[in-house]
Amino acid sequence: MVGRVDVARLAGVSPAVVSYVLNDSHPVAPATRERVVAAIDELGYRPNALARSLATARTHTLGLLLPESANPYFARLSSAIEDAAFEAGFAVLLGNGVDSTARELGYVRAFLDRRVDGIIAVPGGDFAEGWRELQAAKVPAVSLDRLQAGIDLPSVVVDNAGGARAATEHLIEHGRTRIACLTGGEGLSSAQERVIGWRGALADAGLPAEDRRLAFTPFSVEAGHAATLELLERDPAIDAIFAGSDTQAVGTLRALADVGLRAGEDVAIVSFDGTPISDYTTPRLTTVVQPYAEIATEVVRMLLTLIEDPAQDRSRLHRVLPTTLLRRDTCGCGPAARSDAERVPALAGASATTTRIEQNQTEPKEFL
Amino acid sequence: MVGRVDVARLAGVSPAVVSYVLNDSHPVAPATRERVVAAIDELGYRPNALARSLATARTHTLGLLLPESANPYFARLSSAIEDAAFEAGFAVLLGNGVDSTARELGYVRAFLDRRVDGIIAVPGGDFAEGWRELQAAKVPAVSLDRLQAGIDLPSVVVDNAGGARAATEHLIEHGRTRIACLTGGEGLSSAQERVIGWRGALADAGLPAEDRRLAFTPFSVEAGHAATLELLERDPAIDAIFAGSDTQAVGTLRALADVGLRAGEDVAIVSFDGTPISDYTTPRLTTVVQPYAEIATEVVRMLLTLIEDPAQDRSRLHRVLPTTLLRRDTCGCGPAARSDAERVPALAGASATTTRIEQNQTEPKEFL
DNA sequence: TTGAAAGCGCTAACAA
DNA sequence: TTGTTAGCGCTTTCAA
Numbered sequence: 001m002v003g004r005v006d007v008a009r010l011a012g013v014s015p016a017v018v019s020y021v022l023n024d025s026h027p028v029a030p031a032t033r034e035r036v037v038a039a040i041d042e043l044g045y046r047p048n049a050l051a052r053s054l055a056t057a058r059t060h061t062l063g064l065l066l067p068e069s070a071n072p073y074f075a076r077l078s079s080a081i082e083d084a085a086f087e088a089g090f091a092v093l094l095g096n097g098v099d100s101t102a103r104e105l106g107y108v109r110a111f112l113d114r115r116v117d118g119i120i121a122v123p124g125g126d127f128a129e130g131w132r133e134l135q136a137a138k139v140p141a142v143s144l145d146r147l148q149a150g151i152d153l154p155s156v157v158v159d160n161a162g163g164a165r166a167a168t169e170h171l172i173e174h175g176r177t178r179i180a181c182l183t184g185g186e187g188l189s190s191a192q193e194r195v196i197g198w199r200g201a202l203a204d205a206g207l208p209a210e211d212r213r214l215a216f217t218p219f220s221v222e223a224g225h226a227a228t229l230e231l232l233e234r235d236p237a238i239d240a241i242f243a244g245s246d247t248q249a250v251g252t253l254r255a256l257a258d259v260g261l262r263a264g265e266d267v268a269i270v271s272f273d274g275t276p277i278s279d280y281t282t283p284r285l286t287t288v289v290q291p292y293a294e295i296a297t298e299v300v301r302m303l304l305t306l307i308e309d310p311a312q313d314r315s316r317l318h319r320v321l322p323t324t325l326l327r328r329d330t331c332g333c334g335p336a337a338r339s340d341a342e343r344v345p346a347l348a349g350a351s352a353t354t355t356r357i358e359q360n361q362t363e364p365k366e367f368l
Numbered sequence: 369m370v371g372r373v374d375v376a377r378l379a380g381v382s383p384a385v386v387s388y389v390l391n392d393s394h395p396v397a398p399a400t401r402e403r404v405v406a407a408i409d410e411l412g413y414r415p416n417a418l419a420r421s422l423a424t425a426r427t428h429t430l431g432l433l434l435p436e437s438a439n440p441y442f443a444r445l446s447s448a449i450e451d452a453a454f455e456a457g458f459a460v461l462l463g464n465g466v467d468s469t470a471r472e473l474g475y476v477r478a479f480l481d482r483r484v485d486g487i488i489a490v491p492g493g494d495f496a497e498g499w500r501e502l503q504a505a506k507v508p509a510v511s512l513d514r515l516q517a518g519i520d521l522p523s524v525v526v527d528n529a530g531g532a533r534a535a536t537e538h539l540i541e542h543g544r545t546r547i548a549c550l551t552g553g554e555g556l557s558s559a560q561e562r563v564i565g566w567r568g569a570l571a572d573a574g575l576p577a578e579d580r581r582l583a584f585t586p587f588s589v590e591a592g593h594a595a596t597l598e599l600l601e602r603d604p605a606i607d608a609i610f611a612g613s614d615t616q617a618v619g620t621l622r623a624l625a626d627v628g629l630r631a632g633e634d635v636a637i638v639s640f641d642g643t644p645i646s647d648y649t650t651p652r653l654t655t656v657v658q659p660y661a662e663i664a665t666e667v668v669r670m671l672l673t674l675i676e677d678p679a680q681d682r683s684r685l686h687r688v689l690p691t692t693l694l695r696r697d698t699c700g701c702g703p704a705a706r707s708d709a710e711r712v713p714a715l716a717g718a719s720a721t722t723t724r725i726e727q728n729q730t731e732p733k734e735f736l
Numbered sequence: 737t738t739g740a741a742a743g744c745g746c747t748a749a750c751a752a
Numbered sequence: 753t754t755g756t757t758a759g760c761g762c763t764t765t766c767a768a
Contacts, residue, residue: 001505003745014755019747026748029753044504049481050427051745054418054760061461061482070447070644072440079438082464086471091478093429094462096450103454110459113417114429136412137369221648250648257650276438280589280618282625282650371761382739387763394764397737419761422744 002043011039022047053115061091062303063111065104067124068096072247072275073219074122077145080296081120088300090117101125105133112137118303123148140306142299142317147189154306154317156299160190160272163288163323164197167242167270170286170325172205174332176240176268180213180231182224182252183244191216194244194272213238217248224251232259243271246278249285249330269330274323283329291321370411379407390415421483429459430671431479433472435492436464440615440643441587442490445513448664449488456668458485469493473501480505486671491516508674510667510685515557522674522685524667528558528640531656531691532565535610535638538654538693540573542700544608544636548581548599550592550620551612559584562612562640581606585616592619600627611639614646617653617698637698642691651697659689 004018011018013032020026021036028036039045053059062085066074078094085092093116095107104123108130111119119134119141121127131151134141143153164181171179181198184191195214202209212234217223224243228251231238243249249271256263263269264283271278274289298319305312327333372386379386381400388394389404396404407413421427430453434442446462453460461484463475472491476498479487487502487509489495499519502509511521532549539547549566552559563582570577580602585591592611596619600606611617617639624631631637632651639646642657666687673680695701 005745015745016747016755016757017753020754023747027753032753046477046481048422048483048745050418050422050483051760052747054416054422054745054762055747057760059418059482068447069437069450070443072443072644075438075440075443078462079436079464082437082462086463086474091461091463091475091482093459094446094450095454095459096447106454107459109414113414114427114459115416115418221644253650276440276589277645277648280645280648282621373761383762384739384741384764385737388738391763395737400737416761419744420763422746422761423763425744 001048002045004045004047007036007039007043007045010043011035057115059115059117060089061093061114061116062300063093063095063107063114063116063119063121065095065097065107065111065119065121065123067099067122069094071219072277073245073273076275076292077122077290077295080292081299084293084296084300087297088304090300097124099124101127101129105130108133112139117307118142120144120299120303121153122146123151127151138310140303140310142302142306144295144299145190149189152314154302154314156295156302156319156321157190158290158295158321158323160193160323161197161200163272163290163325164194164242164244165201166197166323166325167272167286167288168198168201169205170327170331171240171242171268171270172201172207174240174268176332177207178213178235178238179207179240179242180215180235180238181209181242181244182215182217182227182231182248184216184219184248186216191244194242198242210235219245219247221247221251221254224248225255226251228252228255229258232261238267240268240270243269246271246273246275246285246287249287250277250281253281253285253330264330264332264334268332270325271330272323274326278326279328281330283334286328286331286333287326289324289326291323294321369416370413372413372415375404375407375411375413378411379403425483427483427485428457429461429482429484430668431461431463431475431482431484431487433463433465433475433479433487433489433491435467435490437462439587440645441613441641444643444660445490445658445663448660449667452661452664452668455665456672458668465492467492469495469497473498476501480507485675486510488512488667488671489521490514491519495519506678508671508678510670510674512663512667513558517557520682522670522682524663524670524687524689525558526658526663526689526691528561528691529565529568531640531658531693532562532610532612533569534565534691534693535640535654535656536566536569537573538695538699539608539610539636539638540569540575542608542636544700545575546581546603546606547575547608547610548583548603548606549577549610549612550583550585550595550599550616552584552587552616554584559612562610566610578603587613587615589615589619589622592616593623594619596620596623597626600629606635608636608638611637614639614641614643614653614655617655618645618649621649621653621698632698632700632702636700638693639698640691642694646694647696649698651702654696654699654701655694657692657694659691662689 004015007018008015020028021033097104122145143155183194199209215227217227271285271287274287278285278287372383375386376383388396389401465472490513511523551562567577583595585595639653639655642655646653646655
């Protein structure tokens, strides 16, 4: 491995000068600089980032802690983050906490040990201890997608309540009146907020938000399937379901088929997330799309400012991004309706400030 | 930040002794060791991995280069790899090459600069230069999922030909005779091998493998959709399609719906990969499942042995893992058939050695 | 069994 | 404008 002494010798300068041109942190005579540059690429020299980091206390590496990167939602999210980090010149260390407090803590330590400049975390388990160690190490971190009670981490989340409200309002516009809500684990702030949006839309329309039409269950296909069957059993008259995630909605689709109900006709569905899979189902899911690219750039930007200045105004470090209702088939709009935007009037009022409505067949920035 | 000198002072020993107990690389008196251990966790001391790596030339970090981690297949794969790496005590740096040679090279350098112990790559663009730099840096690397012409990297791939053969044979068993093949970009070894399996099964059955029934197109929903329509136009009599990936099969499903053909009835489908999305479609995809966990443990294991001993026998560094045909609905087995294993006779002959047949509704190790 | 000291490859004062 | 030198926090001979 060629080191900067080799470069220095070839260029006929001292090792320090090599550093100067590398980081141009110091004035260097044009002629000298040229010789050094020439030597550098003649030898194919690349500075050792470990040594550099040890000296500068900067690794240009971020830690990304997710519950499970194979989940379509987190996969989409992590891809966007990796992209934003790459743009900013940062590499990312990825860890899946798999909803295990111990494993999450293991990754927090692995990241800290490796001296990442910052950490982005979607906490799954109990993040209290991880958060404590993060603070002790004074490493900037931002909480993504959800908030955890008692932990005042800077955060980037979407307008869950607004998105859920828009989804529910849209179902109401379709004439649905017995609208159920299927959402994630009760411990998750995102799940709770979506319920609030659902309730709000129903209340505004003078419709009841009955508890028997509400189900908290994990964000998974299986859980969505089981919960849908149970909702249907508790109230067979349900004519629409707002599902808190695309994966759950896939389970809902399956459950409806099981009992012989037609999605989008007998029971309308609107889900949340707008992951690629929402476009793979039959019929396609009408869904509240999260702005992945914006989330990613925002969270990376926030982390970088925090790295620059760790002691900045905390109040400005909580961002809520808007979502977009993407009308496809399961809400009842269907292929025919899609060609006639007028049949579904635009939403007005509260949710309009945070939720855009879109008429589209696929997510704008598809990954494939 | 507390360093080992603080620990040493508190324990009343020299800094060196702290190292000794940390790595137990040296005999230490029991009493001394105890004092050091006590000091370590009283102070919450954690060794700086950068400094340690600089001294030992080991980072316990792997670089994982993928085309695009949001793709369901790579998402599934990366999750399995992250898991295997975690088991082995390694962290992983993740990079998406997005089929760009420049970006792939950027990541190879980012990984090399950070002195990863090894690299796992699923090359998308032209990997020649990356491979050159990898060799120059003498950093072990293994090629995953596909091989690249002219590059003799250690590799872990699945039995693409065998899986494709099993898929096609299964379609033949269902009485299909005009079986088309839809597969990935012509430049990909995996795509080519799947075509070979398709041809082989047809040949064995005395069926023609007509070129008009073969299409090379990217592994994406859109491409699968367009290619299916074209195949159908070239030969409207097609009664089955072997799709080289689940994502393409989703496009096929959509195309069939477009032209009013019923999947699993008018046209049977078997796809490849066995990603979670294959279970989200309607009807569910019969698919050739890749052994994600085995692939991951194998590739990590191979990389670790290479790290231990870079100069080992190259011939043993190419592994081909078996796939499993997972019968669901699109092949024609359908829910009814699933309860009667006898209706679909087990395969015999060549493919039996590398392809297991399974009767199951979902992938065994689901991530949700 | 313990300690002193020389690296690992770089940055960054400080001198020249 | 360039060179010298002292770290960065650890491992690891080599002596004691």
